[in-house]
Amino acid sequence: MSIHFHEEDLGEDVRFADGPIAVDTEAMGLVPGRDRLCLVQLSDGKGDEHLVRFSVGSDYSAPRLKALLSDPQRLKLYHFARFDVAIMSKYLGIMAAPLYCTRTASRLIRTYTDRHGLKDLVKEVLGHDLSKQQQCSDWGAAEISDAQREYAASDVRYLHALKEKLDERLERENRTALAQGCFDFIPYRALLDIAGWAEQDIFAHDG
Template sequence: MAVHFHEEDLPADVSFGDGPIAVDTEAMGLIPGRDRLCLVQLSDGKGDEHLVRFRRGSNFAAPRLKALLGDPNRLKLYHFARFDVGIMQAYLGIMAAPLYCTRTASRLVRTYTDRHGLKDLVKEVLNVDLSKQQQSSDWGAPELSEAQREYAASDVRYLHALKEKLDERLEREGRMPLAQACFDFLPARALLDIAGWADQDILAHDG
């Protein structure tokens, strides 16, 4: 297992096989446009994680990264897809779908709890303790610490295993079709966020 760090794009010799790819992002905050994209993390679930860092002033060209994330035949795994696909759309100009969101799946099958963060989910489902100490650190710093890199890598390290366990529960509870419908809608939900409807339910009945 190794964490590989890259600047501005994936190297030409990096391969991720043919299966689903786990994806996460780190940014200066949670509002695309105000808060810039700093890091994209990737894993094919086979032991290595790849981190692609974008510095201040980047043009976000990243052709190899965009080709991978924009591949319509490759499933992308996220924990909070709504944010990740939104900020990558805003800065990379691609919609990184089709997708699977472990947070959404957790909400559909772990209705006995309101704790759906990655740390809680990994602990219950996989019995692994994640450190979230670097969650609120400065991702735009000129140099990222080893602790930051390890934290970023851990955010994609367990998504394949989580999907397998959550799929078992979705099938058991008869909620897989509903989950898939949610996953299919998430790109549109992210576009609504970017367009200014982040805090409004446009489907709600207002009277």
């Protein structure tokens, strides 16, 4: 298992196995459009993780990364897809779908808890402990530390295994179709965030 670091785009020699690809992002904050996209993490579930770092002033051209993420035949796995899809749409100019969101799936079937963060989910479902010490570190720094790289890689390391376990529970509780409907809507929810409807529920009856 190795962590591979790339500047501005994936290397020309990078190849991913067929099937779903796990994706995550790191940014200067949690507001797409205000906060800069700094890092995109990827894994095909075979043991290696790839980190693509964008520097200050980047033009975010990244043709190889964009081709992978915008491939309509490849499922993208996220934890909290709403944010990742939104910030990549804003900065990379792509819609990284179709998608599966482990946080959304967790909310649909782990209704006995309000703890749906990746750390809690991985601990309960897979029995692994994740460190979140670097979660709020400076992802725009000139140098990314080894601790930051490990943290970023761990955010995509378990998504394939989580999907398998969560799918079993969705089927057991007869919520697979409901989950798929939610996944299909997430790109539009992300676009609403970018367009200015981040907090407002446009479906609510409020007078």
